[in-house]
Amino acid sequence: MSATLASRCARKSLLSKVMTPSEAAHKFFKTGMTVGFSGFTPAGYPKVVPIALADMVEKEGAKLQFELFAGASVGAETEDRWAKLGMESRRWPYQTGKNIAKGINTGKIEMGDIHLSAFAQNLAWGFFTKDHTTNPGKLDIAIVEATAITEDGGLVLGTGVGITPEILALADKIIIEVNTSLPVLRGIHDIVPDLRPPYRRPFLISRVDDRIGSDLAYFDENKVVAVVESNLPDNGRGFSAVDEDSKKIAGHIMDFLANEVKQGRLPENLLPLQSGVGNIANAVVGGLATSQFEHLQVWSEVMQDTVLDLFDAGKLDYASAVSLSLSPEGFKRFYSKLDFYKKHVVIRPEAIANFSEIVRRLGVIAMNTPVEVDMYAHANSSLIGGTKMINGLGGSGDFLRNAYLSIMHTPSARKSKTDPTGISCIVPMAAHIDHTEHDLDVIVTEQGLADLRGLSPRQRAQCIIKNCAHPDYKDQLMEYYKMAEKKCLAAGAGHEPQILALAHKMHVNLEENGTMKLKSW
């Protein structure tokens, strides 16, 4: 055992359980098990034991296949490799990786997605494993990354929490990976138990910086079967460069927010911001860094590099997140000012960060990117062509449903294989619907912004087509809308006009002809 590991594990009774990742992998796993991972959207996930298990399959020909539950995605070196080796039969609720997506979309992996806050509680309530013959309602094993174990047996977690409290409580066996390559992150987490109804009580968070729990995660020591040392870094998220269209979108959003402040509908320092991932999100946060807004706050799932920029620009007072989804460079920046960030950042379980109660109380401004939105403001966040899973729903619904302002931003068009604007992100009817017209306030593309608050469906359609659609599609969409309106109003069925036989014609044309541009309706 390394001296560093010994110093990180102040709970001496656990030192007898120290072993190598390979020993743990060989000793405690068998095929068919239900496994929980700590971490969230790659940060704070277990690394060395999952890799050792993959090595067993790849190098020793072991037959291992698991049902995997993790807060969101984990690093490709673990789960995507598992998928490549056929080691996953089931996965909830969010993933990233070419191999796992392939497994899901070819029917080899049973995946499902659900709002992340609902996932955490439903897993804890036993809904996901209720029909298992062994350990019904429980998990067989949890693998949790920590940066230290305190003398009283508390875990100082890593860079992402996800569903760690739930899997520590739910699993029969616990393996702890102490990552000695990370600083001890003591004091940055806020871990609170989420009791099951009828015993659930209010979560008394009324400000982004309120803390209501412990900075440590506690667990039943008797369930710990192994403590292993890890020195692998988080496989951080690369930084997406900001393109011109994203800058335009960010500009529209800045103008909109400034006007909301002017009209007295938002305070001068706005309200806590939730921002998704990707280059539009980066552009928006970049826009805020050079804006007139000050004393901003972030209440979000992931904290990307741009949030560090916002701190550096002196614009941001406090950030709450479920994980540090930073680039390798971003992690360096974060750790170099760790004392500062411990005072300005809190990492929470997704059961709390995504909980409707708190998102709604705080009045979060939610901003996310969909696959497509339709002219009535239903959004598809997960399935290309209505059938092909990308990553999953994530927390988009937790935030968009409960936000003070729900904003979806998207380029107006994307390229298909043969047409630079072959895919319109504004369609008559989304091919799949994750968020309904009842949940979105604002749609933004580089073309402009549609403020949908208070509009009837027919007003909404015209506003979205006019303000947001790409010029290549504006006439085509308006022709469809007018045709549908005429038919449905005449039939006395025109609250939300559609012609079902044509509503997905643009999608079908994309599949058959490589573009959503139609010869005719």
Add this chain to the structure above:
Amino acid sequence: MSATLASRCARKSLLSKVMTPSEAAHKFFKTGMTVGFSGFTPAGYPKVVPIALADMVEKEGAKLQFELFAGASVGAETEDRWAKLGMESRRWPYQTGKNIAKGINTGKIEMGDIHLSAFAQNLAWGFFTKDHTTNPGKLDIAIVEATAITEDGGLVLGTGVGITPEILALADKIIIEVNTSLPVLRGIHDIVPDLRPPYRRPFLISRVDDRIGSDLAYFDENKVVAVVESNLPDNGRGFSAVDEDSKKIAGHIMDFLANEVKQGRLPENLLPLQSGVGNIANAVVGGLATSQFEHLQVWSEVMQDTVLDLFDAGKLDYASAVSLSLSPEGFKRFYSKLDFYKKHVVIRPEAIANFSEIVRRLGVIAMNTPVEVDMYAHANSSLIGGTKMINGLGGSGDFLRNAYLSIMHTPSARKSKTDPTGISCIVPMAAHIDHTEHDLDVIVTEQGLADLRGLSPRQRAQCIIKNCAHPDYKDQLMEYYKMAEKKCLAAGAGHEPQILALAHKMHVNLEENGTMKLKSW
């Protein structure tokens, strides 16, 4: 002024504002105004002033047209008559009545629906009237029914609260209808202000019978322009008889709940129940009245006659609702035991009753009837054929999204004009989606129950078709599913198989041929 009115209005300074409904109608209204109504799903709504306004139009040829905002539906004698007379240009967020539905579906009335809890707050935040030239962000006038006014100027409200606190705060002018035909309902309401973020604080309700506000609604007396006497009863909801299929559905749900208790996933007295309206809801509540469950609680929007039965059966400890949606006979029963009900019933604003925070904390069991559900468990609650508005979304999303268990119950098929089972309520893809696959746990028809928790989309589709579809449609649906699965898996796009060109073929066939039964796919 009647002696009764004088005795009901202990705030003497308001007596100078007493006038007839006709006087108030003639004096304070002009066309184009934004108007707010108290009440909810016909109970507690203003009656005599709206009727006087309709009389002005019908008998005097007055030109009056309003934008109307009310918590949910109001009695047909007010709003539906307004719609018939062309007196409504805009309406949010829920309505019932032949004339208003016709106005909406022929494009004469701009209606929109949104989750009721979001409606209350978004109205209060000024989102619905932000672009008005007069009174932007406000309402011009609020008409509120009360059963008394206290000496300190508090309103004892009527049988339904809805958005009363919001419109009292938001309107420039207030008209109070004191309904002297109702008992003074003092002590049954719990009214709490919902502060705007960033000032919103936790609502400390952890039990159905927790009270956190006042039993009175307060308002700025200077805004009161008229106090009028009303003696019209609430135009109560008729009682729907229970048919055989509904009894079967209720039976499946009773078995399911009993098993959840047995498995330890529900306490013996279940969790607070939310039940929608209609004959399936009546059958379910009827089923509970003769079940083994005791000490039940209700946390719902409307309290129907069957809830009185549940009290009478000694099964129900407490009920919280937004309105008493009782039949005339039910109102008699309620008023005859008013002292009992004041100790066992609370009427709350929809901003509180439907608020995600509380629904989720309490762990409500939500049960609602959709228009249709699809094989992946997306539900259409509002639009026939995807385009024709019935009533609106209501609070279904508030409850289904945040519930401990989200249950949708529907007959497996309904009759079309020419075919007794011409409409399948299980379809490949819902024609409109109000609730997504991420929100529903259980689908029930008279055929059986599909427990969808933890199932992937492909598992879900097969489970729903097998357990819930009508025998006339089972093979047809399975043929579609298998065809879609084959195509999408082969294309590596099979997470949630659909064939977009065929997904609504059953709906199109209904429109063209009067039945969803296809000759072939």
